[in-house]
Amino acid sequence: MNNRSENLEHQLDRHLVEELAQVARETVREELREQSRKQRRTAMLYAASGAVALYAGGAVALAVGLALASGLPGWAAALLTAALLGVAAYGLRGAAHGRHTPHTPHAPHRVVGGTAPAAPPSGLGMPYPPMPETPPEVPHHRA
Template sequence: MEHSDHLDHLEHLDKHLVEELAQVARETVRDELREQTRRQRRTAMLYAASGAVALYAGGALALALILGLAAGLPGWAAALITAAILGVIAYLLRGAAHPKHPHAAAVGEAAVPPGTPYPPMPSEAPLRPGIDPEGPHHRA
């Protein structure tokens, strides 16, 4: 009987140890996630600030271009030329962001042209062996 009490006591200690280890693991993971979140938040703030400063720098550059062109052209023409130049740059940057060759379609799928908001619908549902295409709602 004493042996059984000793085993029960060890089992209780094992359960207690497992609970403590689980608690320590949870706290460690929670602390690590907090630290990662803090670092990611700081990085995001720096990227946002960088983007805002770059936007103002681009505006100042565009204004300098307009003023430079306005020395020999009317102001409206200088602004129009600057807008066209910025539009071309934006178009080229957008093109650089998209891959030149779309990924090959999977076997049995039709290629979807770039810019299509959703894949085309097949003309009819595929038939699978053992499946009634009419479904149970059409049975009498």
């Protein structure tokens, strides 16, 4: 009888563990579903904000072009507006890349002292080997 009660107790314990695991899975699934719903809503609001900002930028560009057209021919006003937008885009791109001057060439970061930093400047978190200070010598083959 003692063995039978231990077996029954073991089955009840296993059943309880399975039920608890099922409840935990359902709870986690519901929480992830809720978080996903909130993130989708936030993403949609950001997308709508970007679309409205794009139209606002277009309206500003049109206003600048019309203001310039009052003193210049239409084609010249449009060309000048496009050039201004191009300069602004280039400046924003440089700011996004962290450059303070627009003429800074993109060059690989050299390592002084022979040790590489823990992560590249891009922030991707992947280490890279140090750059040698002199290029390797290439052997000359005679044909």
